[in-house]
Amino acid sequence: MNSPTTRTTTRARIGATVAAAAVVAGGIGLATPAVANAATVTKTITIDAKTAGADNVFAQSGVTVAAGSTVSVTATGSATFDPNYTTEVAGPNGYPEITCTDQPQSTCVLSGSPQMALVGKVGTAAPVVVGTGPTTLSGSGPLSFAFNDQIDGFANNEGSFTVTITYTPPCTGIFCFGS
Numbered sequence: 809m810n811s812p813t814t815r816t817t818t819r820a821r822i823g824a825t826v827a828a829a830a831v832v833a834g835g836i837g838l839a840t841p842a843v844a845n846a847a848t849v850t851k852t853i854t855i856d857a858k859t860a861g862a863d864n865v866f867a868q869s870g871v872t873v874a875a876g877s878t879v880s881v882t883a884t885g886s887a888t889f890d891p892n893y894t895t896e897v898a899g900p901n902g903y904p905e906i907t908c909t910d911q912p913q914s915t916c917v918l919s920g921s922p923q924m925a926l927v928g929k930v931g932t933a934a935p936v937v938v939g940t941g942p943t944t945l946s947g948s949g950p951l952s953f954a955f956n957d958q959i960d961g962f963a964n965n966e967g968s969f970t971v972t973i974t975y976t977p978p979c980t981g982i983f984c985f986g987s
């Protein structure tokens with residue numbers, strides 16, 4: 809093997825540029841100038857209980873988690889997996905007393921966890937319950953979310969969760985001008 813190449817990148821004094829890029833990319837969150845080099849971004853998305861997780865296809869957040877970094881997720885809102893089954897709705901923690909159980913004709917998004925819970929995953933990793941959070945997720949890859957129901961049973965779902973993601977973008981692409 810050849811000797812590894814050591815490369816040093818200077819990132820000093822680009823904090824203002826990073827913050828400005830973060831505002832554009834996130835769309836919301838940093839309404840005022842951030843402290844230099846504090847490139848944390850807050851992004852809020854809506855997870856529709858009728859679609860997010862149907863056929864086991866998670867809803868993409870638009871946030872990609874870089875290896876070695878983490879994201880913090882909180883959620884609010886209410887939804888139901890079957891308005892004819894119960895008039896009650898669940899928050900992002902789902903119904904603790906109703907465990908999503910695989911059926912012969914349809915498996916759960918996350919079997920063995922509360923029905924109607926907000927679940928999330930990073931890349932191709934196994935999904936986990938996110939709930940109301942704050943929940944810290946790590947890994948590598950796109951961050952995506954789903955409503956926990958049998959994957960063939962989403963048509964009768966109602967409601968949505970508002971999911972807020974706080975993260976520090978990796979220093980690549982538009983976040984690292986001049987680096």
Ligand SMILES: [Ca+2]
Binds near residue numbers: 957961962964965
């Ligand atoms: Ca359903």
